[in-house]
Amino acid sequence: MPNQxxxxGIDGGGSKCKxxxxxxxxxxLAESIAGPANPVRDRQLALSSIQQASQEAIxxxxxxxxxxxxxxAGIGLAGLNxxxxxxxxxxxQHPFAGLALSTDLHIACLGAHNSDSGAIVIVGTGSSAIVCKDAEQFEYGGHGFLLGDKGSGAWFGLQTVRWALESFDGIKPSSPFIExxxxxxxxxxxxxxxxxxxxSSPAEFAKLAPLVFEYAEQQDPVAAAIVQEGAAYLSALAQQLLSHKPQRLAFIGGLAHKIQPWLDEDIQHxxxxxxxxxxxxxxxxxxxxxxxLEKAL
Known part of the structure; x- marks a missing residue:
């Protein structure tokens, strides 16, 4: 249909591009998934994943x-802040009729609240947060794997490996989780x-996150301690968002449902x-x- x-819509993250x-x-009409699309880590890989996901959807x-x-096309990517x-x-030099670029946070907030007003915390491979209110955006966290991303899948994996190494050194206790x-x-x-x-990449560290939560839910002391530390940070992040008095607050991302029971009770409510x-x-x-663009014509 030539006149159609x-x-x-593309959401590009550290593990995949949807x-x-x-x-x-x-x-x-269609949905598709391709590889990682984080231009901060690898611009060419991000572009390749975007093109693959676009072509596959078509x-x-x-x-x-x-x-x-x-x-x-509307594309939201980590790092575009x-x-x-x-x-x-x-x-x-994109192949589209038009392209609107923004952060992964912004598009996630638009989708979560179906409007320009609201707040979200993303908990996936990385972690970050945003409040959209009165045509303004306030972003928190999202400083990348080396500098931030606390409470994220990659962070949980990293803390796990660090704990295991220190247990080998006899500095920290082992547990069924570490075993x-x-x-x-x-x-x-x-x-x-x-x-x-x-x-290892953040995505590789994040593969350990399901195991962390599996053992934390069984009250393993090491896994529970790691999850509690991450949840405490995410609760503090959510409190910062609520200080802006947003209309709604949502947690989204691959680990959102796993972390919610560990958050402060007032945040859960x-x-x-x-x-x-x-x-x-x-x-x-x-x-x-x-x-x-239509109005400008």
Missing amino acids: TYFL ARLEDAQGNL ELAGLPASTLAQTY LPYYKNTMQEW AVCRFFGCTDAAPLVEKHLA SLRAPFQSPESGAIILARKQFQV
Whole structure:
């Protein structure tokens, strides 16, 4: 359909890139998933994942590849709150009819509250938070794996490996959880654990998060201590968001449902279920840009 307009929403994170394709009437045509899309860590990989997810969504919808030229895309990526990385992405010679770029936080907030007003904490491979209120955005956390991301999947994995190494040194106690970690990696001393993780990515560390929560829920003292420390930080982050008096607060991301029972009780009572996904929020962003361009004609 040569005169049809399409809208593509993309949520790019440290572990994967998710895309949602809709027609002009808002009907879902296809969804797809590709690899990591964090331009701070690897711009070329991020672009490759975005292109793969976009092309796959078009193919799954049964549309020709040329449809991308009729598609307005909204893309939210980690790291685009930093001017340098946003500028490099804006230089991309994209294949779309129009492109609206923002942070993964912004599109997630748009989707969670179906509006420009609300607050979210993202708990996935990384962690970060945002309040959108009165056309302003206030971002917290999200400083990357080396400098922040506390309470995230990658952080839980990193704390686990650190604890295991210190238990090998006799500095910290072991537990059934630490024993399970050693079985997971097939190691009986520190050397293979160090070799495995010296150059590991955040996504690789995050693979340990389900094991942390599995044992924390069984009251393993080590796993519970790690989860409690992460949850305390996320509760403090949520309190900071609530100081802005947002209309709604939601926790989203792959670990959101796991961490919620560990949050401070008042934070748990403040939470509301997200309305839509981050990629749906990216489509809201794309439609807004399309409306602006239409008015300018």
